[in-house]
Amino acid sequence: MTALLSASALDAFYGDFQALFGIDFELKAGEAVAVIGANGAGKSTLLKSLAGLVRNHANAIRLGGRPIGDAPAARVVRLGLALVPEGRQLFPSLSVEENLLIGAYGGERTAPWDLAAVYRMFPVLHERRRGAVTVLSGGQQQMVAIGRALMSNPTVLLCDEISLGLAPIVVEDIYRMLPQIRDNGTAVVVVEQDIARALRATDRFYCLQEGRVTLQGASHGVDRDAIHAAYFGT
Ligand SMILES: Nc1ncnc2c1ncn2[C@@H]1O[C@H](COP(=O)(O)OP(=O)(O)O)[C@@H](O)[C@H]1O
Ligand SMILES: [Mg+2]
Structure with a gap:
């Protein structure tokens, strides 16, 4: 099956600083993939690149075959890719419902998510x-x-450290909704520092270290020593 979302030889820069080096990444329809790695490894930069918040050349990223690497974030959302940003970034002066409604862009898909479905x-x-x-x-x-x-x-739903700062029982509650989101036809990428949690929730994983993919594979049955080496570089 061809990838729904892919990055090929993706580099990313903040000014002169290079944060990602030649990342090859892919996500198939309906799949859940984890991106793990230590603080500063480039996980958020990868998600921001996919979401159009860090710009690239067009062919570095494809969504449903379409080059989107140079597309602005608002267009990327309309094409079907949504980011849950690190730190949540809600609008503090707005109500819960107003914050939810801000996400309702005129995207290509119009179902199944609406206020009622989110409240359910x-x-x-x-x-x-x-x-x-x-x-x-x-x-x-x-x-x-x-x-x-x-x-x-x-x-595609990109989740950046959705468990950060939350009590374990709350994290369980949040992660329990992932199967329902996938059942509704949305593939998921989760960035996590909690390796075990990330691997339990996904089909495949990528481990980043200093802007490079150091290990990737199936999330189940992965060798702990290999993960440790890929994560910490020791
Ligand atoms: N806006 C920015 N300007 C400059 N450097 C940044 C910026 N955001 C992140 N970086 C740097 O890019 C690297 C990767 O950061 P990031 O993607 O946030 O890592 P992670 O999410 O894995 O913790 C780090 O060295 C970080 O300091
Ligand atoms: Mg981050």
């Missing part, structure tokens, strides 16, 4: 829909960030 997945957000996002717990804010991304009905 996260009932607590329905209860708190008129309230400010700022008074929600960290886990609930993360639900808003995920719901907002789903409102564009993406074919």
